[in-house]
Amino acid sequence: MSSADQRSSARLAAVQALYQMEVADKGLNDILAEFEAHWIGQEVEGDQYKPAELAFFRDVVSGVLADQLAIDRKLDEALSEGWPLRRVEALMRAILRAGLYELKARADVPARVAIKEYVDIAGAFFAREESGMINAVLDSLARETRPSEFAEAR
Numbered sequence: 001m002s003s004a005d006q007r008s009s010a011r012l013a014a015v016q017a018l019y020q021m022e023v024a025d026k027g028l029n030d031i032l033a034e035f036e037a038h039w040i041g042q043e044v045e046g047d048q049y050k051p052a053e054l055a056f057f058r059d060v061v062s063g064v065l066a067d068q069l070a071i072d073r074k075l076d077e078a079l080s081e082g083w084p085l086r087r088v089e090a091l092m093r094a095i096l097r098a099g100l101y102e103l104k105a106r107a108d109v110p111a112r113v114a115i116k117e118y119v120d121i122a123g124a125f126f127a128r129e130e131s132g133m134i135n136a137v138l139d140s141l142a143r144e145t146r147p148s149e150f151a152e153a154r
Contacts, residue, residue: 003053005050006050006051006052006053006056007052007053007056007109007117008117008120009040009050009051009052009053010052010053010054010056010057010060011056011060011098011102011117011118011121012052012121012124013035013039013040013052013057014056014057014060014061014064014098015091015094015095015098015118015121016035016039016094017031017032017035017057017061018061018064018094018097018098019090019091019094021061021065022090022093022094023090028061028062028065031061032058032061032062035057036054036057040052040054040057059105059106060098060101060102063101063105064097064098064101067101067104067105068097071097071100071101071104072085072097074100074141075093075096075097075100075137075141078137078140078141079137091125091126092122092126092130092133092134095118095121095122095134096118096134096137096138098118099114099115099118099134099138099141100138100141100145102114102118103115103138103141103142103145103146104145107146110149111142111145111146111149111150112142112149114138114142115135115138115139115142118134118138119131119134119135119138122134122135
């Protein structure tokens with residue numbers, strides 16, 4: 001499995017872990033241990049979960065938690081007026097938080113790659129409209145966070 005595929009799996013696992021932390025009220029250490037021991041690279045209820053880059057998985061999950069207040073504030077600003085982040089479905093919040101964290105903190109990943117990866121995750125769970133919203137919000141934030149990556153596209 002390529003390192004790009006392992007990063008894709010790490011992103012999906014990070015989104016699922018962030019979601020589970022929110023809805024089940026689990027702590028960081030518990031969720032990391034659970035995912036690393038029982039989900040990533042394992043068979044669960046007949047579904048085979050792919051191996052993931054564990055360091056990348058840990059970085060996204062712990063990074064979102066460490067900077068969640070600032071991330072949530074930025075997402076609130078980027079969302080449509082009258083539609084604050086708290087009104088967005090929990091899995092969509094997890095996708096947006098992970099995507100913004102990666103845009104802010106992982107300069108080693110091109111912004112367009114991060115956006116596409118999180119839009120693909122959204123597409124696995126949501127309809128086109130929701131995936132489009134994820135794309136629009138992350139694209140807007142990427143242009144603000146990493147303007148140099150978009151300067152040549154103008």
